[in-house]
Amino acid sequence: MSLQVSELNSFSVERLRSEFPILKRSMGPSNLVYLDNAATLQRPRRVVDREREFSLRSNANVHRSAHRLSFEATELFEEARKKLANSLGATDSHELIFTKGATEAINCVAQTWGMDQLQEGQEVIISRAEHHANFVPWQQLCRRKKLKLQILELDAEARIQPSALEGLLNSNTALVALTALSNVTGAKTPLGELIPIIRAKTSAKILIDACQALLYETEFLKNYPVDFLVGSGHKMGAPTGIGFLWGKRELLEAMPPYQLGGEMISVVYDSDSRWSGIPYKFEAGTPPISQAIAWGECLRFWEEQNRDWLDAHLKALTERALKKLEEVSELRILGPLSAKDRHPTFSFSVEGVHPHDLVTFLDSKGIAIRGGHHCAQPLHRQMGFGSSARASLTYYNQEEEVDLFVEALKESILFFRRLSP
């Protein structure tokens, strides 16, 4: 049985990989082994081709002009919005705002809803695992508005425990803003358990940073009924420079605009202005048009893959990587040690070896991993490290790549240990 599964896997992985030209790139001794998918995913050829085709054939600004090209561009852009809304499980595409990325989306909520609605003494809960994008905007809002920032601490394997959240919730809790999947530890947030607890105990709004989870969770909003959801296209193979904010209509309508200028107004007088309806009220200036259209193509690309196979393959990769990494006695894995609680994003530290040295050594073998704080300094500080090395895998990675990576890692540890015994 397992042989059949692995035969099927290697066949399908090859097919999937053939859609990503960059994976054939030679990096010296071998082809690229790309294990930095949490930073940005590689792009399918189709996505690049679609953006190019739009630029060469249909390029025009949207919502502005009555000429045919502008109509065409507007139609394609709005189709992409519907496609993304649909893939998130949203029923109303007007609730979906295109932004520059997840960072801008969170800042938008903090600066509009947060500045407008939150009052001194109220509380905002974030977790210790948050990316700076979902940490700093709330920290600074709390300072400015004299709110209390509550940091939800993690358990010994960097997981969020529902009981820990329950202990922080109270009648002053106005917002719970959590990552769906940690970009450092790979821990999956148990949203299915947390959301009912938050709803039962408070009237707090819930914002979820789904950057790392979106590719792996279809129809997110159907499974997790939240108030705000944010993500970035490049984390799932779409171009950089585009992300989204989804929010409930009544919340978005009540929020003041974030940025002011063209496109977001209905009327401008000398002394005052009126705003467009949603989503345009939040899309000041020319939006990322070709990027949105390419994102739509990216969503179609992933929809056409076999989900069952993708999920089985990701599970196999997670289990293999976990097993192999656990065999390296010098490593400390920062995150869950059980495959069911995690995604194959593995951050780790090696005593006496700096993460950047590991990254450089592996890079010399064509293996791309990341070293640093991964935009999560409060998490690293709490775990007792300034930084860590991170290998993050996705659907197109192969089990052979896991083996190559772990072998190179062992070699690098030996190398650096010999240098400074």
Ligand SMILES: Cc1ncc(COP(=O)(O)O)c(C=O)c1O
């Ligand atoms: C969990 C998480 N949240 C937010 C972000 C910010 O995304 P962006 O830089 O695309 O705005 C990232 C990017 O690494 C992330 O991993």
